[in-house]
């Protein structure tokens with residue numbers, strides 16, 4: 442598997458990043474990608490929203506925007522997979538190029554702008570699949586929508602019967618104005634409308650926020666989520682900030698930054714969120730996870746689940762096994778018998 446992947450990696454890393462991503466999806470669709478067949482250590486099992494997952498490492502939104510490969514992605518060894526963001530109607534997204542590797546920084550900048558085939562196509566792929574594994578659907582809004590909140594209601598209503606959890610993504614920096622939905626009044630209105638719409642098909646409903654949220658923003662977001670008894674928050678999306686330490690040629694591109702340069706910021710904001718949530722619902726830590734130590738830091742900062750995307754760009758599917766093994770070692774080192782015992786240890 443290592444040799445197979447090293448060759449594929451050599452080839453893919455020379456291609457434009459979005460072309461390489463398209464080939465990775467094609468390989469997964471045709472069953473060509475390596476599978477992780479080693480059972481997960483029992484210490485990694487985690488219970489969340491009434492379900493027990495084999496491990497807490499998830500694939501973040503953006504990799505499988507159109508629900509083409511949820512089962513193949515689970516086969517890479519992820520404990521959960523999030524498809525989307527899906528918008529109600531198909532849309533092209535921003536002009537290419539819009540996805541850039543920052544190799545020296547182990548970072549990625551993207552300004553995709555929710556390109557996708559739209560809700561009906563994603564639904565047609567999810568409906569016939571047998572419900573194995575834990576697959577969430579991340580919902581977004583069309584760029585030209587006149588009522589963006591209505592787009593979240595439409596998406597969540599449509600996907601509720603076919604998703605193990607739903608995410609309202611109000612934090613993409615690449616759809617102008619979308620992040621305004623994180624404001625106290627706007628967010629409360631949006632989430633309440635979605636909750637009301639899916640009341641007949643209760644499925645965990647969570648919201649994905651930006652790592653650029655200020656302390657005041659976090660006060661508001663958490664107050665709304667606690668008031669509405671939401672099921673969780675993902676912290677977080679890509680950042681508009683640019684650490685001075687970036688050295689890669691593409692560091693000046695506009696868009697959201699992810700990968701290693703985002704690790705500390707997103708874990709700090711996760712910890713601040715956990716302090717405000719006080720265990721009322723689970724948190725998902727996302728941003729710059731590239732090692733078991735990164736995942737463990739997020740768990741200790743309050744995450745029940747962890748997600749990644751950019752690390753896959755640089756290391757491919759073997760990164761999932763490596764992170765799980767490293768995480769199991771760290772848990773055992775600190776005397777925990779289960780990952781659940783470490784959740785929030787640093788909060």
Ligand SMILES: Cc1cc2nc3c(=O)[nH]c(=O)nc-3n(C[C@H](O)[C@H](O)[C@H](O)COP(=O)(O)O)c2cc1C
Pocket residue numbers: 501502503504506525526540549551553555579610613649677678679699700701703727728729730748749750751752
């Ligand atoms: C190319 C690309 C596309 C993304 N698309 C989405 C998206 O459609 N919806 C979303 O909620 N997050 C999206 N994200 C953000 C990721 O889900 C994740 O929050 C972010 O990249 C931080 O994690 P990472 O550092 O492990 O990549 C995207 C990220 C990348 C790199």
